[in-house]
Amino acid sequence: MKKFTQKMEFKPFCVLIAIILICGIISGGDFFKITIVDGHFYGRLIDILRNGSRYAILAAGMTMALGTGGTDISVGSVMAISGAIACSIVDSRILPGLGGNVFLAVLIALAAGAVCGAWNGFMIAKLKVQPMVATMILLTAGRGIAQLVADGKIVTITSDAYYSISGGYILGFPAPMFIAIGVIILFMILTRYTAFGMQVEAIGVNQQSSRLAGIKVERNLWIIYILCGITAALAGIIESAGIKGADCNNCGLMIEMDGILAVAIGGTSLAGGRFSIISSVIGALIVQTISTTIYAFGVAPELTRVAKAIIVIIVCLIQSQAFMDKLKGLFTSGKRKEVQA
Amino acid sequence: MEDSILRMENINKEFPGVKALSDVEFSLQPGEIHALLGENGAGKSTLIKVLTGVEIKDSGHIIMDGREISPRTPIDAQNAGISTVYQEVNLCPDLSVAENVFIGREPKKAGRIDWKTVNEKTVALLKDFDLDINVEERLDNYSVAVQQMIAIARAVDTNAKVLILDEPTSSLATQEVQKLFDIMRMLKDRGMGIIFVTHFLDQVYEVSDRITVLRNGSYVGTYETENLPMIDLVGKMIGKDYDSLEAIPKLSGGGSDGEVLLSVVNGATDNISDVNVTIGKGDVTGFAGLLGSGRSEIARLIFGADKKHSGTVEMEGRKTEITSPLDAINNDIAFCPEDRKKEGIIGDLTIRENIVIALQSKRGVLHKISRREADEITEKLIEELAIKTPSADQKIKNLSGGNQQKVLLARWLATNPKLLILDEPTRGIDIGAKAEIQKTVVELAGRGMSCVFISSELEEMERCCTKMFVLRDKKIVGELSGDEISQSYIMKQIAGEETE
Numbered sequence: 075m076k077k078f079t080q081k082m083e084f085k086p087f088c089v090l091i092a093i094i095l096i097c098g099i100i101s102g103g104d105f106f107k108i109t110i111v112d113g114h115f116y117g118r119l120i121d122i123l124r125n126g127s128r129y130a131i132l133a134a135g136m137t138m139a140l141g142t143g144g145t146d147i148s149v150g151s152v153m154a155i156s157g158a159i160a161c162s163i164v165d166s167r168i169l170p171g172l173g174g175n176v177f178l179a180v181l182i183a184l185a186a187g188a189v190c191g192a193w194n195g196f197m198i199a200k201l202k203v204q205p206m207v208a209t210m211i212l213l214t215a216g217r218g219i220a221q222l223v224a225d226g227k228i229v230t231i232t233s234d235a236y237y238s239i240s241g242g243y244i245l246g247f248p249a250p251m252f253i254a255i256g257v258i259i260l261f262m263i264l265t266r267y268t269a270f271g272m273q274v275e276a277i278g279v280n281q282q283s284s285r286l287a288g289i290k291v292e293r294n295l296w297i298i299y300i301l302c303g304i305t306a307a308l309a310g311i312i313e314s315a316g317i318k319g320a321d322c323n324n325c326g327l328m329i330e331m332d333g334i335l336a337v338a339i340g341g342t343s344l345a346g347g348r349f350s351i352i353s354s355v356i357g358a359l360i361v362q363t364i365s366t367t368i369y370a371f372g373v374a375p376e377l378t379r380v381a382k383a384i385i386v387i388i389v390c391l392i393q394s395q396a397f398m399d400k401l402k403g404l405f406t407s408g409k410r411k412e413v414q415a
Numbered sequence: 416m417e418d419s420i421l422r423m424e425n426i427n428k429e430f431p432g433v434k435a436l437s438d439v440e441f442s443l444q445p446g447e448i449h450a451l452l453g454e455n456g457a458g459k460s461t462l463i464k465v466l467t468g469v470e471i472k473d474s475g476h477i478i479m480d481g482r483e484i485s486p487r488t489p490i491d492a493q494n495a496g497i498s499t500v501y502q503e504v505n506l507c508p509d510l511s512v513a514e515n516v517f518i519g520r521e522p523k524k525a526g527r528i529d530w531k532t533v534n535e536k537t538v539a540l541l542k543d544f545d546l547d548i549n550v551e552e553r554l555d556n557y558s559v560a561v562q563q564m565i566a567i568a569r570a571v572d573t574n575a576k577v578l579i580l581d582e583p584t585s586s587l588a589t590q591e592v593q594k595l596f597d598i599m600r601m602l603k604d605r606g607m608g609i610i611f612v613t614h615f616l617d618q619v620y621e622v623s624d625r626i627t628v629l630r631n632g633s634y635v636g637t638y639e640t641e642n643l644p645m646i647d648l649v650g651k652m653i654g655k656d657y658d659s660l661e662a663i664p665k666l667s668g669g670g671s672d673g674e675v676l677l678s679v680v681n682g683a684t685d686n687i688s689d690v691n692v693t694i695g696k697g698d699v700t701g702f703a704g705l706l707g708s709g710r711s712e713i714a715r716l717i718f719g720a721d722k723k724h725s726g727t728v729e730m731e732g733r734k735t736e737i738t739s740p741l742d743a744i745n746n747d748i749a750f751c752p753e754d755r756k757k758e759g760i761i762g763d764l765t766i767r768e769n770i771v772i773a774l775q776s777k778r779g780v781l782h783k784i785s786r787r788e789a790d791e792i793t794e795k796l797i798e799e800l801a802i803k804t805p806s807a808d809q810k811i812k813n814l815s816g817g818n819q820q821k822v823l824l825a826r827w828l829a830t831n832p833k834l835l836i837l838d839e840p841t842r843g844i845d846i847g848a849k850a851e852i853q854k855t856v857v858e859l860a861g862r863g864m865s866c867v868f869i870s871s872e873l874e875e876m877e878r879c880c881t882k883m884f885v886l887r888d889k890k891i892v893g894e895l896s897g898d899e900i901s902q903s904y905i906m907k908q909i910a911g912e913e914t915e
Binding site: 267268269270272273275276279280282283284285286287288289290347348 | 718720739740741743744745750752757758759760761762763764768772773775776777780781782783784826
């Protein structure tokens with residue numbers, strides 16, 4: 075077994091801890107404050123866990139797509155579609171026969187995500203379209219589909235059961251956290267206890283060789299993009315439950331970039347190959363911490379994006395082996411000069 | 416030597432877990448063709464990479480024209496007067512010939528590229544090389560040989576004093592090799608120093624003036640070519656006597672007692688049609704022919720790597736439908752493809768993963784091979800095939816070509832196949848590993864495994880094969896067995912001299 079320090083998860087983990095510590099120090103401890111109200115935990119860290127769950131779920135699916143050397147930029151639109159479908163069913167605007175059943179609404183919305191993923195899979199695995207281009211189709215068309223479902227309106231709903239998907243608590247912790255943990259466990263089982271993980275990496279490194287080694291490349295790509303679609307749908311359901319309605323224009327807007335960012339910060343190469351679900355989840359938490367912190371410290375709205383960009387650059391540089399080597403070289407060569415002098 | 420243009424002294428380079436070069440020296444005189452030899456993993460490539468700035472040396476000196484240089488990028492090396500032509504042509508296939516020659520240093524006129532001059536200069540330059548081609552044509556419209564000449568022309572035109580040719584002949588036909596040698600001699604007469612890296616020893620004796628031998632990352636010595644008999648050279652390269660290699664027995668009589676393992680009737684893919692072959696149990700069946708004669712195409716048809724349009728395949732008398740490599744693997748067929756890098760190895764994965772991956776496919780994705788079993792399989796095969804690696808955790812791309820090939824062989828042996836298809840398993844690897852692979856093939860056949868052996872080197876085909884199909888222009892033109900398998904006879908068949 076490798077030492078933890080040599081694992082892919084090590085660096086992102088350190089970065090996450092460092093960011094949280096820095097935030098804590100700057101805020102004078104407020105950041106760490108967790109209060110208990112009505113048996114529920116409240117506080118910044120809990121917020122991060124709640125809001126970061128969406129990213130973590132997305133990142134799990136995205137990691138697989140990036141692991142094969144592909145990408146899925148349609149996740150934001152798929153979120154909009156699933157949110158629109160789930161809310162419309164709960165509101166009995168479509169399929170009134172279901173009587174607004176929340177469970178069935180969620181199931182159908184997830185199925186819709188799977189269909190979207192299957193479409194991406196079809197384009198990528200069967201028609202061999204570049205993943206970026208293939209998923210761009212749903213990126214643009216997806217919101218249109220969502221608006222068709224929602225009749226071009228913002229669907230607002232009243233259903234405590236549906237709200238609780240995002241706002242509920244289990245054992246005092248926010249419900250989305252448990253959903254995320256469930257998804258992560260499923261993905262870990264899939265990638266660690268079957269050979270699927272290795273096959274995904276093999277495909278990412280060399281598709282030709284993988285095929286000749288007997289790996290069903292096409293089938294695996296289908297599965298991966300379907301999983302991506304389902305995770306996106308799940309994230310969409312959580313988001314729409316959070317805002318108590320489906321806003322097709324804004325749900326999951328630009329979230330594909332945050333998803334990819336989370337995976338990249340986690341250390342998975344965008345060119346494919348080695349990946350780690352846990353690393354990506356840590357990456358997702360880093361992204362969420364950055365967002366939360368920027369809001370918490372009251373950075374002027376016009377500066378939030380810039381601030382986020384700067385932090386992301388720093389994190390990426392820390393992650394970059396080449397940069398750290400250079401930095402080290404800078405220090406050691408400096409020392410040598412001192413000795414000579 | 417005082418008049419040398421390039422001197423490398425005490426070069427050291429270490430990769431994680433591997434000492435790639437230790438105290439290596441090398442010197443090159445103007446007007447000299449200097450062969451750099453050694454087995455796979457001896458450090459040739461690393462030395463070249465250090466010299467050309469692809470890798471940075473840990474310690475040591477590189478002195479060029481009396482000045483010490485330390486190239487950190489390929490551009491540094493080029494500016495210092497060192498040009499390199501790599502084994503795989505590294506030009507841009509989509510650009511025109513002229514664009515390729517002048518890429519990055521296009522002559523400009525009023526801020527815009529002066530295409531007229533580019534094209535004229537290219538024509539003039541290529542004339543030196545006896546190449547009369549349309550320089551505005553896309554590069555990939557020309558054969559690999561021509562592309563290689565263009566790469567050399569480009570390298571020479573950048574005022575290089577040192578030219579490195581890394582395995583330039585491995586994709587060339589005999590005639591083209593002669594032409595390359597003419598060019599090398601011409602450049603030598605102009606006073607250029609040429610470093611020639613190759614695996615073909617007869618070529619070394621044909622053109623080189625001096626030889627430097629490396630072994631296991633260490634410097635063995637530099638010799639005048641004419642004073643070093645080939646037997647001694649081989650001894651120095653592998654560190655043991657050549658006789659022990661010659662001792663591989665020719666497979667006697669053939670293991671086949673007429674029993675058929677696999678037969679293809681009227682098979683056809685996009686690339687070949689009318690394939691009719693039978694492969695006997697325990698036979699080593701050779702597919703002989705020139706590159707592109709259809710020998711790989713038949714292998715790919717059998718393995719399901721290319722889509723079969725028509726025809727039937729029978730395995731042990733049963734009709735077998737093979738539509739994908741996985742089908743073939745499930746029918747106990749294994750295939751090492753010709754292009755090791757593109758279709759064989761999975762570079763970023765470890766040796767262990769590369770070995771078990773085919774067996775894993777055979778068992779199915781849900782039945783994951785446990786780490787313990789994977790370790791057992793890997794350890795056994797690493798030992799059996801004498802794969803040189805510090806550990807099974809090493810990425811396969813860090814191994815030398817010969818060891819990569821052995822890992823691929825291990826990958827397929829792990830699946831325990833009945834039919835093992837090897838397409839050019841010994842290309843680009845040194846004689847030591849070559850002999851070991853040949854020996855393994857012969858041994859496997861002795862144990863009853865059927866093998867298909869494809870190679871451009873008739874000598875090894877003659878040694879290993881018990882049956883042979885000869886191909887010309889995508890057609891099977893001859894079927895030989897037993898004593899008929901001799902180099903001269905095969906050669907005649909390939910050339911079509913014996914046709915009625």
